[in-house]
Amino acid sequence: MSTYEHDPVSHSVAHHLVAIAELLEEYGYARVTDVARHLGITRGSASITLKSLEQKGLVTYDDRRFLGLSEAGRQVAESIQAKKAVLRDLLVRVLGVDEKQAEEDTCKLEHLVSARTAERARRLLDFIESGSSEARRFLAAFGRFRKDGTGGTEEKGR
Amino acid sequence: MSTYEHDPVSHSVAHHLVAIAELLEEYGYARVTDVARHLGITRGSASITLKSLEQKGLVTYDDRRFLGLSEAGRQVAESIQAKKAVLRDLLVRVLGVDEKQAEEDTCKLEHLVSARTAERARRLLDFIESGSSEARRFLAAFGRFRKDGTGGTEEKGR
DNA sequence: GTTTTATGTTTGGCCTACCAAACATCCGGT
DNA sequence: ACCGGATGTTTGGTAGGCCAAACATAAAAC
Incomplete structure (x- = not known):
């Protein structure tokens, strides 16, 4: 179940991280639009949330705006998925x-x-x-x- | 477990209603201050939320500002407590x-x-x-x- | 009866989380 | 090279849920 109880992550943040993880696993990539569609919110909302998650060191941006999870982000997502x-x-x-x-x-x-x-x-x-x-x-x-x-x-x- | 799946009641509202129910059961009365203390929020916040719940027909105010639950409010609270x-x-x-x-x-x-x-x-x-x-x-x-x-x-x- | 104290309300502010819509940018097709 | 559609960002706005602090009022204490 993996240690990390640093999860005090909000409902919204949790869903964004898990969305990225699921998209990566299912399609091999994840972009802002994909996350937005996955969560049923607008690209604008996703864009803003994801940017803040990048600054918190949970999400990474590719050179061509493809999303990834940092080690920390991956751990949070995995713990929630588990x-x-x-x-x-x-x-x-x-x-x-x-x-x-x-x-x-x-x-x-x-x-x-x-x-x-x-x-x-x-x-x-x-x-x-x-x-x-x-x-x-x-x-x-x-x-x-x-x-x-x-x-x-x-x-x-x- | 009682039918009523009208619950799409927010986290906050749920807690306010349950607080009133618990206070009524435990002390026989419930005032704004009691609810606030029970929930660990300020009286101001509780006051505003409870007023809105009165307008939604879930909470009742006594002549001397003692709180009660309407039939609908009671049902929601009970369903959550159950x-x-x-x-x-x-x-x-x-x-x-x-x-x-x-x-x-x-x-x-x-x-x-x-x-x-x-x-x-x-x-x-x-x-x-x-x-x-x-x-x-x-x-x-x-x-x-x-x-x-x-x-x-x-x-x-x- | 006046002064504390307890209680209730209002105000202004903050933060999260969302939307809509304007704007910017990129990318493929012709 | 150009245009159109897909993608990303920004801006302004809304709503919930909270706080702090000023204020108003009711209840106790003296």
């Missing part, structure tokens, strides 16, 4: 939220989750994917419970 | 996040979570509290896994 992936997986694989809804929710929550909580969520997913019988049985039982409101093997009480 | 409770419980009881951290995180996330996702989370908690053997064994195994990185009863693979 949190986002964990959250999405948690919602989909454990809670059973549908993909579309999960994507929507994680976009809103991604940069707000603390590193510690994200770490715990990742741990849970690791456990689920460990394939242990407890995990498998739990998921199966919860799946049934979601549908018909019963916990399968009872033994309720406490 | 989401918050679910999230906190999820973090603490399932993920094993410590109370303090969970409180911090939920404060940031509470009003952003969709009703559908919150409903799923509540369902998971209901299942956990059903006391079914799958749930109990799962929690126990995950607890061990968190500590020593092993899933207890293996049978891994898939």
